[in-house]
Amino acid sequence: EPEVTQTPSHQVTQMGQEVILRCVPISNHLYFYWYRQILGQKVEFLVSFYNNEISEKSEIFDDQFSVERPDGSNFTLKIRSTKLEDSAMYFCASSETRGAGETQYFGPGTRLLVL
Amino acid sequence: RKEVEQDPGPFNVPEGATVAFNCTYSNSASQSFFWYRQDCRKEPKLLMSVYSSGNEDGRFTAQLNRASQYISLLIRDSKLSDSATYLCVTSGSGGYNKLIFGAGTRLAVHP
Numbered sequence: 001e002p003e004v005t006q007t008p009s010h011q012v013t014q015m016g017q018e019v020i021l022r023c024v025p026i027s028n029h030l031y032f033y034w035y036r037q038i039l040g041q042k043v044e045f046l047v048s049f050y051n052n053e054i055s056e057k058s059e060i061f062d063d064q065f066s067v068e069r070p071d072g073s074n075f076t077l078k079i080r081s082t083k084l085e086d087s088a089m090y091f092c093a094s095s096e097t098r099g100a101g102e103t104q105y106f107g108p109g110t111r112l113l114v115l
Numbered sequence: 116r117k118e119v120e121q122d123p124g125p126f127n128v129p130e131g132a133t134v135a136f137n138c139t140y141s142n143s144a145s146q147s148f149f150w151y152r153q154d155c156r157k158e159p160k161l162l163m164s165v166y167s168s169g170n171e172d173g174r175f176t177a178q179l180n181r182a183s184q185y186i187s188l189l190i191r192d193s194k195l196s197d198s199a200t201y202l203c204v205t206s207g208s209g210g211y212n213k214l215i216f217g218a219g220t221r222l223a224v225h226p
């Protein structure tokens with residue numbers, strides 16, 4: 001069964017450093033998403049991406065964040081200057097369409113720890 | 116008011132029990148509704164979509180009441196493997212399909 005993959009599984013970084021989280025969505029999917037989950041809290045939407053541009057972003061997704069699809073398979077989330085409060089699990093998801101009821105498939109996540 | 120509210124639990128039930136989870140959502144424009152399951156430190160996985168007419172998948176039954184903005188999940192004949200956090204999720208408000216998650220209800224099934 002096709003699945004979303006993410007690398008790395010864990011990332012430890014110093015405050016102020018840049019990190020890039022990588023995702024490979026399911027191959028025939030066209031819509032891509034990033035969510036995050038701070039430990040003990042709910043999953044929160046960050047951004048959706050379609051046709052090489054952001055289609056929606058949340059208040060969390062400020063100027064420190066950016067997304068990119070650098071080639072035909074990868075989808076990346078960059079945090080320019082990490083803060084302690086960026087420590088969380090980051091999930092990538094993809095869906096075939098954006099129709100109502102469309103299933104989003106989640107990757108296993110990258111656990112980011114900012115020290 | 117939270118967009119999606121759930122009783123955090125935990126619900127501790129014996130194997131074979133029937134357990135019900137409830138959820139309310141605040142945005143009447145929401146179009147799609149789901150229950151996801153999340154195991155500890157893992158990604159959310161779709162358990163089932165929820166339709167207005169109600170739907171069943173094996174031991175799991177989901178109901179939606181749009182008028183009350185209320186969603187439910189019933190699990191019959193609980194198994195040890197059902198132990199997880201159950202996430203109530205909405206989407207489709209405003210034409211976008213970002214998922215809005217509740218904080219989850221934790222279920223622990225014991226022998």
